[in-house]
Amino acid sequence: MIKLAITGMVMAALNFWTPVGPSLDLPNPSVDTVEGSWIGEFRTHRWQDVSETLWISLRARTDRERHGYSFHVLLKDLDGLSIAPGNTGDSQVQFTLPREAGRFVFEGQFRHDTGSGAFTFTTNDDYVRKMGGLGYDDLSTDEVFRLGIHDVTTEFVEELRALGYADLSFDDLVAMTIHGATPAFIREMQALGYDGLDPDELVAMRIHGVSPKFVRALNDLGYDHVDADELVAMRIHGVSPAFIGELRAQGYERLSIDDLTAMRIHGVTPEFMKAVADLGFENASIDDLTSMRIHGVTEEYIEAIEALGYRRPSLDRLVEMRIHGVSPRFIRDLADLGYHNVPLRKVVEMRIHGVSLSYVRELKELGYQPSVDKLIEMKIHGISPQFVKAMKGN
Numbered sequence: 418m419i420k421l422a423i424t425g426m427v428m429a430a431l432n433f434w435t436p437v438g439p440s441l442d443l444p445n446p447s448v449d450t451v452e453g454s455w456i457g458e459f460r461t462h463r464w465q466d467v468s469e470t471l472w473i474s475l476r477a478r479t480d481r482e483r484h485g486y487s488f489h490v491l492l493k494d495l496d497g498l499s500i501a502p503g504n505t506g507d508s509q510v511q512f513t514l515p516r517e518a519g520r521f522v523f524e525g526q527f528r529h530d531t532g533s534g535a536f537t538f539t540t541n542d543d544y545v546r547k548m549g550g551l552g553y554d555d556l557s558t559d560e561v562f563r564l565g566i567h568d569v570t571t572e573f574v575e576e577l578r579a580l581g582y583a584d585l586s587f588d589d590l591v592a593m594t595i596h597g598a599t600p601a602f603i604r605e606m607q608a609l610g611y612d613g614l615d616p617d618e619l620v621a622m623r624i625h626g627v628s629p630k631f632v633r634a635l636n637d638l639g640y641d642h643v644d645a646d647e648l649v650a651m652r653i654h655g656v657s658p659a660f661i662g663e664l665r666a667q668g669y670e671r672l673s674i675d676d677l678t679a680m681r682i683h684g685v686t687p688e689f690m691k692a693v694a695d696l697g698f699e700n701a702s703i704d705d706l707t708s709m710r711i712h713g714v715t716e717e718y719i720e721a722i723e724a725l726g727y728r729r730p731s732l733d734r735l736v737e738m739r740i741h742g743v744s745p746r747f748i749r750d751l752a753d754l755g756y757h758n759v760p761l762r763k764v765v766e767m768r769i770h771g772v773s774l775s776y777v778r779e780l781k782e783l784g785y786q787p788s789v790d791k792l793i794e795m796k797i798h799g800i801s802p803q804f805v806k807a808m809k810g811n
Contacts, residue, residue, distance in 0.1 A: 449558040451538040453477040455523055459502040459530040460489070469502055471495065475536065477562065484559075486566055490514060500527055510534070518544050518565035538562050547571045552584065560587060567594045576600035580607075582616070589616040596623040605629040610642050618645045625652040634658040639671060647674045654681040663687040667694075669703070676703045683710040692716045697729055705732045712739040721745040727761055734761055741768040750774050755786055763789050770796045783809065 457473045470489040477484045492498065498512040507528050514521040519541045525534015540561045548556060548564075551574050556564075569590060577585065577593075580603050585593070592598075598619040606614065606622075609632050614622075621627075627648045635643060638661055643651070650656075656677045664672065664680075667690055672680075679685075685706045693701055693709070696719050701709075708714075714735045722730060722738075725748050730738075743764050751759060754777050759767075766772075772792045779802035780787065787795065 449540045449561070451477050451558060451562045453483075453536055454534070455525070455536045456533040457523075457527075457531070459504075471498075475566070477538075477559075486563070488566055502530060504529055516565040516568050517541065517570045518561050518568075521565065538565060540565075544571065548574070551575065551578065553587065553590075556587075563591060567591055569594045573600070577603075580604070581613070585616060589620075592616065592620050596620050598623050602629075606632070609633065609636075611645065614645055618649075621645075621649050625649050627652050631658070638662070640674070643674060647678075650674075650678050654678050656681050660687075664690075667691065672703060676707075679703075679707050683707050685710050689716075693719075696720070698732060701732060705736075708732075708736045712736050714739050718745075722748075722761075725749065726758060730761055734765075737765055741765050743768055747774070751777070754778060754781060756789060759789055763793075766793050772796050776802065780805065 454476045455473055457471050460470055460472045469492050471492060472487070472489050474485065474487040477486070492501070494514065496513045496515060499510060500508050504527055507526055509526050510532060511522070511524045513523070519539050521536055521538050523534060523536045525532055540558060545556060545561060548554075548571060551571065553574075573594065574590065577583075577590075577600060580600055582603075593616060598616070602623065603614070603619065606619075606629060609629060611632075622645065627645075631652070632643075632648065635641075635648075635658060638658060640661075651674065656674075660681070661672075661677065664677075664687060667687060669690075680703065685703070689710070690701070690706060693706065693716065696716060698705075709732065714732070718739070719730075719735060722735070722745060725745060738761060743761070747768075748759070748764060751764070751774070754774070756777070767789065770793050772789075776796065777792065780792075783802060783805055785805065
């Protein structure tokens, strides 16, 4: 199931970056171009270190379709941009973005930190030939354009081939570039024992922050060679080395990955565990704690039940009470109707069989106050207040 989820996440990521509609499907002569419009804005982007970038959104056009793409470019990678962040007034600009796949030429104007205009992308025939030699022959102009946007280099492809990734699809190649599943990342993961990860797994790891540092920290805690899909699930749900360390400090050693993930999903935090322990449940199992969170057995609920005179009910009983809707108010209202100190298991039975407060109240108004066991028996056999009233009338 996790594998399917990973595949879905990868495809969702690709859908953001790939065009909507059919491929441009232009012919592939030695030199080809794509033209369109652009808008841009200076931004600070966390790219490796925090760096000044130009966010660019492109609208490529042909006779039939328009296609949109957005990406960030480091300012140092742009040639000829004559203005910088903090620009005031209007400025005419012409600048280029050289890529191995081809060359982007931008013309237009900036008003303050926002610009717009027209662009032309010209393919690099030498790049197209090299990519053909690497197994990517018959690339359309649209595909070369996309490879240029994401700066997919022949060196990148060659390094991946050397690491055993020789037959990547075009979409896998683009996704790995977008999300930073680089040869360096793959080598680090291989050194940690993760050989043969498929592109979906590599991309999912990068999307969710499964880093070599994270894996090494888990190794130091005794979690050696955790499955790739489990690593991703841990990152998705916030199972961090710090979280594991806090649990160990409370005496919960070497919990399974499934237990750790379930705890994070359902909100079993170290703070919640401490609060439960302070109420006298020092040795609660992980299953019990998880059930408590799933069914809403809070510290406040336990305190309210104990305040009604029920000292230290079991965790199983508390969970059962919440499942069947036994609230402190229900118990107080029963007492107001003359049913004091009803055992909790009997209160649960009343809720299971539909012995409601209105049912008890109507019987009382007719002059009947059966025992709890009799009330349950009457509900089981369908004896309603209306039936009692009719029989009484006879």
